[in-house]
Amino acid sequence: MGRISDTDRSRNEEAIRAAMDRLLRGDLPPGGRCDLKTLAAEAGVTRTGFYPKKGRDGSVREGPYQHLGDEFVxxxxALRDAGEMPDSRDAQIERLKAQNAELKDRVAARDTVIEELTAFKKLVLSRLAAQQEEITRLRNPDPAPPARLTAVSRNHGDVIGTCS
Structure with a gap:
């Protein structure tokens, strides 16, 4: 491909600057994004003009519109740092990422609560079972007292001291 004339280059640079302003304002073509590919398509230039070129001798030289590509980026x-998103899809992606992170935090918090409640439920059930066993044992005493216990007489006739 041959070299372009200075008038063609200045005309292309004007077209690139106009397309850059449109894209950064958010005026995107259908199916386009706010990127160098769409910038090149809107300006009517090849995208390779925004990237460095390698010569046959291995030397690297700047692409004809690389300075404009750098300015665009x-x-x-700067717009993204200021909180503005010219591409509505990028804004939607950022919003969905933030929402996803918030939902992950909420799920993690709920998982923690569920684990704590499950442990508490296990503790409560074991205590209830122990209490039920104790109640059952107290309601149904063994019919015969243990051998070491002696029976207390029920004869109240021998009162020592006053009962008043």
Missing amino acids: RRLA
Whole structure:
């Protein structure tokens, strides 16, 4: 591919700057994004002009529109840092990522609560079972007293001292 003339280059740079302003305002074509590919398509230039070129001798030189591509990326980053999203899909992606992170935190908190409640339920059930066993034991005493116990006489006739 041959070199372009200075007038063609300046015309292309004007078209790139106009397309850059449109994209950064949020005026995106259908199916387009706020990126270098869409910028090149809107300006009518090839996308390779935004990237460095390698010569046959291995040397690297700047692409003809690389300075404009760098400016576009810099301005786009500044807009994003300011909280503005020219591409509504990028804004939606950021919103969904934040919502997803919040939901993950809520699920983790609920999992913790469920684990604590499950442990508490296990403790309560074991205590209830122990109490039920104790109640059953107290209601149904053994019919014969143990051998070491002696019976107390029920004869109240021998009162020592006054009962008043």
